[in-house]
Amino acid sequence: MKTLTLLILWLFCITPAFSQGWEEVGANTLKNNNFFGALCYDNGILYASGLYKDTVLHGYVSKWNGEQWQELGTGNNALNFISTPYKICVDEEHNIYVLGQLRTTEKWCVMKWNGASWRAQGAGDSVFSTYKGIYTFCTDKDGNVYVAGALNDTGGRYNVAKWDGTKWQQLGEGSNALNANDVIMALEANSKGNIYAAGEFKLLGNAYVAKWDGVSWSTLIVTNNKPNDIYRANEIRVLYIDEADNIYAGGEIVSADRNNCLAKWDGTSWIKVDNGNNSLNADQPSSIDLITGDKAGNIYVAGMGIVQHMWQPCVKKWDGISWDEVGIGSNSIHKNERIRSICTDSAGILYAGGMFMDKHTTDKYINVVKFDGKSLGNNLTGKGDINAWPNPAKDILYIEVNKYDEEYYLYDIKGVLMSKMQNKMSGAATNVIYLHDLAKGTYLLKKQNSAPFLFNKL
Numbered sequence: 537m538k539t540l541t542l543l544i545l546w547l548f549c550i551t552p553a554f555s556q557g558w559e560e561v562g563a564n565t566l567k568n569n570n571f572f573g574a575l576c577y578d579n580g581i582l583y584a585s586g587l588y589k590d591t592v593l594h595g596y597v598s599k600w601n602g603e604q605w606q607e608l609g610t611g612n613n614a615l616n617f618i619s620t621p622y623k624i625c626v627d628e629e630h631n632i633y634v635l636g637q638l639r640t641t642e643k644w645c646v647m648k649w650n651g652a653s654w655r656a657q658g659a660g661d662s663v664f665s666t667y668k669g670i671y672t673f674c675t676d677k678d679g680n681v682y683v684a685g686a687l688n689d690t691g692g693r694y695n696v697a698k699w700d701g702t703k704w705q706q707l708g709e710g711s712n713a714l715n716a717n718d719v720i721m722a723l724e725a726n727s728k729g730n731i732y733a734a735g736e737f738k739l740l741g742n743a744y745v746a747k748w749d750g751v752s753w754s755t756l757i758v759t760n761n762k763p764n765d766i767y768r769a770n771e772i773r774v775l776y777i778d779e780a781d782n783i784y785a786g787g788e789i790v791s792a793d794r795n796n797c798l799a800k801w802d803g804t805s806w807i808k809v810d811n812g813n814n815s816l817n818a819d820q821p822s823s824i825d826l827i828t829g830d831k832a833g834n835i836y837v838a839g840m841g842i843v844q845h846m847w848q849p850c851v852k853k854w855d856g857i858s859w860d861e862v863g864i865g866s867n868s869i870h871k872n873e874r875i876r877s878i879c880t881d882s883a884g885i886l887y888a889g890g891m892f893m894d895k896h897t898t899d900k901y902i903n904v905v906k907f908d909g910k911s912l913g914n915n916l917t918g919k920g921d922i923n924a925w926p927n928p929a930k931d932i933l934y935i936e937v938n939k940y941d942e943e944y945y946l947y948d949i950k951g952v953l954m955s956k957m958q959n960k961m962s963g964a965a966t967n968v969i970y971l972h973d974l975a976k977g978t979y980l981l982k983k984q985n986s987a988p989f990l991f992n993k994l
Contacts, residue, residue, distance in 0.1 A: 558863050561887065561904040562605050572902045575877040575889045576624035576632075582881065583608075584889055584904055585621035585634055593618050595636045597649065600904075608632070613653040618642065625675045633657075633681060635673045644670040646681050646699065657681055657699050671735075676725040682707065684720035684733055694720055696733055696748070707731065712752040722775040726783075732756075734772035734785060743769040745785060745801070756783070756801055765808030766799050767792045776827035778835075784809070786824025786837055798824055798837055798854070809835065809854055830880040832928050832994060836862065838875045838888065849875045851888060851907075855927060857978065857990055862886065862907055884926065922981060928992035935967035935981070942983060949978040 561582070570593065573585035582600040587593055595617025598605040609615055621634035632649040638656070646657040671685030681699040688694060694716040696707040708714055714733065721735035731748040738744065744757040766789060773787035783801040791797040791808045798809040826838040835854040851862040876890040886907045908925075923936040935944070944957040944967075954974075957967075974993045982988040 573620040578626040587620040766806040922989040
């Protein structure tokens, strides 16, 4: 039998600093706001946007300093929006950008925060003959800003506008124009500076993702003639590009088995994100409204779905092996309206923003909550038999134990027994397994007569 030596510490008198499920970030400090907008994490700081009302409506951006939320800009340096900033972007120099309507002109505008004050990028001027509204924007690696939505050129085509620091201009003209036939809802840039747009616009009956390479637009389209898992894309509401430049699309995207799914571009076609046996199908969001990821490669989606036989906001996590709800039972997000934004920080902690219920009352209020990765869904916790975290794990795996002489078995993905462990401490304890000697890959941890806990070693 192959044997692996693991150093195990049984901590029965030290309480680990992990929360149980979702918890508030700055309890009550955002209660008096009117609407929640977006979240963004950058350079050690968590940012949130929204709308609050005193005598008039005010769009705002706040940052979390570890103790309280602090608004960016007050008095003459205030944001001065009359709408909610639905998205926050950050460039490589850590400047903050938001999109909304100016109070003075009611025109749509991108505002830039340079650390001391807000400055308009173009103040709503554009090359478009019709200016119905801007729904999304992004920044690229060079600090250029791109906006899109219900923007029409002189030919009535929906397109993307670029701010180069001095003026707005249409991204592609003539034969190189985007030529979209409906509104653009999602806009993202990858590390190479390519721009990707998606929304309600269609080609051959399918919504598609359009790519700008600096010269012209091309299409990343769903076709029924290719052997992939995607049958039809009715609407693409959100795009996400991870650190490896993989592209994910969400919205109303239907797989070959007629279920809504998360789609990933594999370089030639769109594929459904699952492992064949585990998918979003059972308790899926009815549509995927939000996508984010972490540095470990986990992907998170959010939307409204069926959770415990009820329509509720839900967040699901894909770890490369299975989809699982983030927080179940008492660890779930308390019933609330639709989740408005999700993001992760450098430590892999997941944040969600929206209209949430207080844990102890029926009051709803705007707030931000976080989840540290503990107590995930049924598959990740062995259907309640094993509670371990984080997943994936790099150097350490924590396991909660409650029984004296309880035995644990570690297997590799082929089912080969790697190690046998036994608890010799009475009462509740936390097992710390050091994984330095393990090769990268997938492993199974189980007790006798229990469902296995699957985890990835990075």
